[in-house]
Amino acid sequence: MLAKSIMFQGTSSHAGKSFLAAGLCRLLYREGFNVAPFKSQNMALNSYVTPDGLEIGRAQGVQAEAAGVTPAVEMNPILLKPKEDMVAQVIVMGKPLADMSARDYRERYIPQGLEVVKQALDSLRRNYEVLVIEGAGSPAEINLRDRDIANMKIAQLAEAPVIIVGDIDRGGVFASFVGTMELLTPEERKRVAGFVINKFRGDASLLTPALDFLQERTGLPVLGVIPYMENPGIEEEDSVSLGDRMDGQAGEDQLDLVVIRLPRISNYTDFAPLEAEEDVSLRYVNHPDRLGTPDAVIIPGTKNTTSDLQFLYNSRLAEELRRLCLEGTPLVGICGGFQMLGETLYDPQGTESDSLSDCTGLGLLPLATTFNPEKLTRQVQAKVSEHTFWCEISGAQLEGYEIRHGKSLIPDGLPCITSCGDGDEVIGAANPNLPVFGTYLHDIFSNDTFRSYWLNEQRRRKGLPVPGEDGQPRVSSKQRKKDSYDRLAAVLKEHLDMDRLYQIMGVNRP
Numbered sequence: 001m002l003a004k005s006i007m008f009q010g011t012s013s014h015a016g017k018s019f020l021a022a023g024l025c026r027l028l029y030r031e032g033f034n035v036a037p038f039k040s041q042n043m044a045l046n047s048y049v050t051p052d053g054l055e056i057g058r059a060q061g062v063q064a065e066a067a068g069v070t071p072a073v074e075m076n077p078i079l080l081k082p083k084e085d086m087v088a089q090v091i092v093m094g095k096p097l098a099d100m101s102a103r104d105y106r107e108r109y110i111p112q113g114l115e116v117v118k119q120a121l122d123s124l125r126r127n128y129e130v131l132v133i134e135g136a137g138s139p140a141e142i143n144l145r146d147r148d149i150a151n152m153k154i155a156q157l158a159e160a161p162v163i164i165v166g167d168i169d170r171g172g173v174f175a176s177f178v179g180t181m182e183l184l185t186p187e188e189r190k191r192v193a194g195f196v197i198n199k200f201r202g203d204a205s206l207l208t209p210a211l212d213f214l215q216e217r218t219g220l221p222v223l224g225v226i227p228y229m230e231n232p233g234i235e236e237e238d239s240v241s242l243g244d245r246m247d248g249q250a251g252e253d254q255l256d257l258v259v260i261r262l263p264r265i266s267n268y269t270d271f272a273p274l275e276a277e278e279d280v281s282l283r284y285v286n287h288p289d290r291l292g293t294p295d296a297v298i299i300p301g302t303k304n305t306t307s308d309l310q311f312l313y314n315s316r317l318a319e320e321l322r323r324l325c326l327e328g329t330p331l332v333g334i335c336g337g338f339q340m341l342g343e344t345l346y347d348p349q350g351t352e353s354d355s356l357s358d359c360t361g362l363g364l365l366p367l368a369t370t371f372n373p374e375k376l377t378r379q380v381q382a383k384v385s386e387h388t389f390w391c392e393i394s395g396a397q398l399e400g401y402e403i404r405h406g407k408s409l410i411p412d413g414l415p416c417i418t419s420c421g422d423g424d425e426v427i428g429a430a431n432p433n434l435p436v437f438g439t440y441l442h443d444i445f446s447n448d449t450f451r452s453y454w455l456n457e458q459r460r461r462k463g464l465p466v467p468g469e470d471g472q473p474r475v476s477s478k479q480r481k482k483d484s485y486d487r488l489a490a491v492l493k494e495h496l497d498m499d500r501l502y503q504i505m506g507v508n509r510p
Contacts, residue, residue, distance in 0.1 A: 008132075008163050017135060018237040019232070019488070023488035035129065035130040040117040043136065051071075057076045082264065117157075174210055195220060224496035254279050257283070257294060258297045259285070291320055307353060330435040338439055343363050343368055385415055398417065398444060400446070414429045
């Protein structure tokens with residue numbers, strides 16, 4: 001028997017489709033269903049590495065975790081990772097296919113891609129009871145409709161009723177609902193089963209006249225009004241939301257941590273465990289005038305290391321980061337940020353850029369990186385080296401994942417982080433003479449021991465209390481994530497018309 005399906009589509013990007021899909025996956029999982037997420041085509045720089053070393057969108061990895069199932073490549077068969085303004089790396093079934101322009105992708109690949117999507121969808125429908133499907137952008141983009149393989153065409157293939165999601169916090173949500181319905185074809189309108197209003201602040205009863213108008217105008221019900229959730233703890237799909245975190249300010253009793261907002265920032269979900277700490281203020285900065293006097297700075301991963309390194313130089317951030325580090329401010333680089341901390345970056349085959357065959361790094365770590373076309377994606381077990389730089393975490397075990405094209409030559413004798421298993425490799429290093437380290441290991445701050453050690457070093461430098469030394473138990477990163485999924489599921493259970501939603505899906509409510 002094929003799985004029943006339901007699909008969230010939006011009035012726009014960032015309306016809350018990924019968020020609601022994760023919550024519904026968790027809710028159905030808690031009510032006993034074997035449920036899986038699906039998104040046919042995802043454009044995002046936040047990605048996830050499956051246990052078998054394949055790359056999918058971060059949102060589907062998160063949704064699978066919420067559903068209590070192992071993330072699999074079938075859950076997101078096509079991933080587009082923007083590399084330049086009009087070029088993206090096309091990843092099909094977890095592996096890079098080619099770099100393509102938007103025009104080439106639409107005209108040359110989409111018909112072939114649709115077949116890949118059908119096969120992945122059929123596989124999931126045969127193996128699960130319920131699929132929670134997420135659309136992309138809006139189904140009413142007139143200029144994209146003929147080649148749209150992420151919205152109504154997928155709903156038709158999956159025989160899925162569609163729920164249209166709108167973000168009321170942005171304003172204009174009712175006009176967006178009505179406008180979306182007006183721009184759909186008659187056949188597409190028949191597939192829409194209702195609306196969900198997301199991110200509402202205030203008394204929902206005040207919406208009654210507008211809800212009545214919407215139902216009278218479209219003939220469709222509003223299935224729920226979801227309240228605005230501050231810091232829900234659900235990792236985000238892409239960088240659209242970073243604009244909301246550019247102007248934060250730390251309190252006197254908080255650590256002021258800065259992440260550099262690179263133009264092609266990727267996998268900034270690495271820093272969610274830091275942001276979840278009560279005494280941490282995490283802000284994103286893309287100009288030296290906004291740096292201030294942070295307690296530590298992080299250079300994150302990027303889809304284009306050499307281009308974003310040039311951004312650091314052109315914006316004067318490079319010289320400011322060097323100055324801060326030399327004056328004692330801790331500096332961390334993750335993946336592409338790790339490569340930037342080195343002395344030289346070589347790109348002999350144009351993997352990163354057609355115009356830059358080599359460039360000079362920040363010179364804060366004695367390493368040289370060479371890029372090559374082959375992409376490494378894997379989950380990793382790693383170990384912190386025995387070195388005084390790491391103090392009490394010398395020898396600590398770590399886990400995370402890698403997504404990279406480059407390989408770095410790192411001198412012997414440095415404090416390092418080494419992958420464990422076949423062909424041990426140094427995947428991180430520190431400068432024993434400066435407060436700086438970098439690593440290829442994504443999710444390093446999800447390791448509770450490592451995160452606590454690094455944050456406690458900054459707390460002591462600033463004279464802040466060190467949690468754990470007062471005897472109070474600490475919540476693990478994994479438990480915090482599970483609690484976030486459960487909290488979101490509880491909110492949806494309270495604010496969605498679940499009886500009607502089960503009826504729409506065609507399944508019996510437990």
